[in-house]
Amino acid sequence: MSEPIEQRIAKAMAELESVQAAVTRAEERLSHASASVRSRDRAVEVTVGPAGELTGLKFLDNRYRSMNATQLAASVMEAVGRGRAQMAREVMATFAPLAEPSAGVPELRGVDIDWNRIFGSALSAESDGYGPRAGSRLHDEIDEDTDDGTTRRGDRS
16 A cells, blocks of 8 residues: 555655755865866876866976976866866765665656766866877967067977
8 A cells, every 4th residue: 555645745855855955965065175186297286176166276396497388288287177077076976876866755766967068078087188188289289489480380299
């Protein structure tokens, strides 16, 4: 025999209140979260907030002094991309359980979250968004004007 409708509604309301409280706790925890990541060449360290925003930038061990502008930009972009990816994974891990169907209330089917739409390129940053290949493409696409008026292609290191 099935439960009376009033009892099912009460269960659903209790489940919704529980999920709302868990979302509030998750939001509070994430509001203080950050990820600090160093570039692969160890020249740059960035700190990224929970929304993927850059909150800190450090140039390490004076390595930037031996880099040209293109190399330094590539290091910064690579570290920011990796930091955004790390924060995206942390946000996903925090909220994914809250989007799953309810075990106690089958009518609450959960929420289908399109993480790619929310985070976009941040999810692929470590594999193809800002890695070494992206830096190489950046080097290949930049032309620099020299003092004698000629144009020199970007550094292909």
